[in-house]
Amino acid sequence: MSTGRDIIEGLRGRLVISCQPVPDGPFDTVASVVAYARAAEASGAAGLRIEGDANVAAVVQASRLPVIGLVKRDLEDSAVRITPFLSDVIDLCEAGAAIVAVDATDRPRPVPVSELLAEIKRRGRLAMADISTEAEARAALAAGADIVGTTMSGYAGDAPPPKAPDLELVRRCARLGAPVFAEGRYNSPELAAAAIRAGADAVVVGSAITRPEHIADWFRQAVEGAARPLAPVLAFDIGGTKTLAALVQGETVFERRVMPTPADVGSKGWIAAIAGLAQGWDGRYERAAAAVTGRIDGDVWSALNPGTLAIPQGFSLTNVLGVALGTPVLAVNDAQAAAWGEYRFGAGKGRDMAFLTVSSGIGGGIVLGGRLLRGTRGIAGSLGQVPVFEPTGPVRLETLASGFGIAEAARRRGHDGDARAVFAAAHTGESWAQDTLRDAATRLAAAIAGLQAVVDPECIVIGGGVGLAEGFLELLRETLAVYPEAVVPVLAAADLGADAGIIGVADMAAAS
Numbered sequence: 001m002s003t004g005r006d007i008i009e010g011l012r013g014r015l016v017i018s019c020q021p022v023p024d025g026p027f028d029t030v031a032s033v034v035a036y037a038r039a040a041e042a043s044g045a046a047g048l049r050i051e052g053d054a055n056v057a058a059v060v061q062a063s064r065l066p067v068i069g070l071v072k073r074d075l076e077d078s079a080v081r082i083t084p085f086l087s088d089v090i091d092l093c094e095a096g097a098a099i100v101a102v103d104a105t106d107r108p109r110p111v112p113v114s115e116l117l118a119e120i121k122r123r124g125r126l127a128m129a130d131i132s133t134e135a136e137a138r139a140a141l142a143a144g145a146d147i148v149g150t151t152m153s154g155y156a157g158d159a160p161p162p163k164a165p166d167l168e169l170v171r172r173c174a175r176l177g178a179p180v181f182a183e184g185r186y187n188s189p190e191l192a193a194a195a196i197r198a199g200a201d202a203v204v205v206g207s208a209i210t211r212p213e214h215i216a217d218w219f220r221q222a223v224e225g226a227a228r229p230l231a232p233v234l235a236f237d238i239g240g241t242k243t244l245a246a247l248v249q250g251e252t253v254f255e256r257r258v259m260p261t262p263a264d265v266g267s268k269g270w271i272a273a274i275a276g277l278a279q280g281w282d283g284r285y286e287r288a289a290a291a292v293t294g295r296i297d298g299d300v301w302s303a304l305n306p307g308t309l310a311i312p313q314g315f316s317l318t319n320v321l322g323v324a325l326g327t328p329v330l331a332v333n334d335a336q337a338a339a340w341g342e343y344r345f346g347a348g349k350g351r352d353m354a355f356l357t358v359s360s361g362i363g364g365g366i367v368l369g370g371r372l373l374r375g376t377r378g379i380a381g382s383l384g385q386v387p388v389f390e391p392t393g394p395v396r397l398e399t400l401a402s403g404f405g406i407a408e409a410a411r412r413r414g415h416d417g418d419a420r421a422v423f424a425a426a427h428t429g430e431s432w433a434q435d436t437l438r439d440a441a442t443r444l445a446a447a448i449a450g451l452q453a454v455v456d457p458e459c460i461v462i463g464g465g466v467g468l469a470e471g472f473l474e475l476l477r478e479t480l481a482v483y484p485e486a487v488v489p490v491l492a493a494a495d496l497g498a499d500a501g502i503i504g505v506a507d508m509a510a511a512s
């Protein structure tokens with residue numbers, strides 16, 4: 001007979017399949033549960049999770065895999081559902097469960113967790129504690145649990161459960177030194193693998209394998225969502241000098257208002273002015289979104305270049321603007337949002353791509369495998385922030401190759417004026433202007449070749465006032481010619497112009 005240690009070893013690094021049909025559905029029969037269990041065993045799964053003592057008894061007869069048994073009850077005086085009574089533990093042990101799972105959340109319950117665990121141990125079985133927090137995991141282990149399951153994460157409070165599984169809880173529990181089974185919403189092979197990489201000893205998957213009603217519903221929603229026209233979105237583009245509000249549907253911007261970005265009005269006045277720009281549009285949009293200069297890290301908006309816009313420290317744009325508008329707001333860095341816009345509707349449509357906007361500053365974004373990379377700090381794709389080593393020390397690429405950098409370089413050559421003036425002079429054959437632009441393009445080309453080497457996208461889309469200024473793309477191609485063919489990207493001119501950011505962020509909000 002296998003010992004508890006053998007059973008846990010046999011499950012390490014393996015898949016456990018929960019065979020729990022939708023209650024009262026067409027598969028909610030002992031025969032179906034046994035059929036699921038046999039299919040699971042044939043697929044190479046290492047264990048089963050089975051609800052109800054009659055199902056456990058039948059599965060133990062039909063399969064050699066270890067069974068995690070549980071009983072679910074809907075009690076009037078407690079929200080605890082999984083194996084709440086000692087009699088449930090006894091029934092599951094007698095039915096042949098190798099492991100008995102109990103709800104070990106910190107909620108009022110008919111029988112203390114410690115008593116349930118003690119009964120399981122007394123009967124020589126392994127005890128699995130279904131928890132929702134690290135503190136509950138610690139308490140359950142101290143009370144004698146053999147295995148911690150993240151099963152209850154997202155189900156122990158009043159809020160609806162999130163879509164994603166709780167990998168962070170797996171990570172935390174894995175540090176406690178006891179076996180951890182990741183369970184709950186591991187709805188794809190990729191997520192199940194991520195659980196193992198996060199430190200889980202085994203992964204328990206249920207709905208994605210044994211609840212056809214749920215799987216069918218996911219597909220139905222995805223198909224119907226994709227077929228539905230995108231809802232109108234109130235989209236803002238908040239930049240250093242101007243703020244744009246627009247109503248956007250798909251790639252169509254059907255109304256727009258612009259104002260100078262207010263300065264020196266305090267953050268309250270600032271948000272009131274931004275929200276005021278959308279006055280009178282109530283009821284004409286379903287969601288709100290903002291493409292913003294600077295970086296968005298979680299909820300917090302901060303400056304990448306404090307000279308562009310003085311954003312108050314720790315400022316949560318999504319919360320504050322959301323309250324002002326009375327609707328949730330999605331916020332994304334403007335260049336990342338523009339990258340998404342060009343990917344969805346513009347020059348990089350449907351392709352692995354990077355986007356660079358070269359204007360007064362330099363921003364960028366990367367879309368790979370249909371996903372916008374935002375980065376752990378919200379700066380993925382920000383090519384303008386790439387350090388360049390100058391004799392004087394490191395500087396950001398943006399200070400050398402942006403519109404601002406071009407004007408500054410021209411000034412050092414004795415010519416005052418903005419980047420536009422430099423382009424105009426270059427077109428009339430002035431060599432100082434041509435040299436200035438070539439210098440900027442050379443710097444940018446080196447970074448672009450580096451980007452190609454690191455990310456290897458199908459194309460790099462170039463936008464922005466400088467990027468799209470006459471002759472600049474050709475200059476970039478010329479200056480790229482010195483590099484090995486493998487790092488020379490396919491360059492394409494952006495299609496959506498200055499609207500890429502609002503179109504991109506609106507599309508992201510409409511799909512969220």
Ligand SMILES: CC(=O)N[C@H](C=O)[C@@H](O)[C@H](O)[C@H](O)COP(=O)(O)O
Nearest residue numbers: 018151155183184185186205206207
């Ligand atoms: C919260 C709760 O009652 N979970 C139950 C526990 O046994 C089951 O309903 C889940 O199906 C099981 O945890 C597997 O999760 P998923 O079906 O998401 O793969």
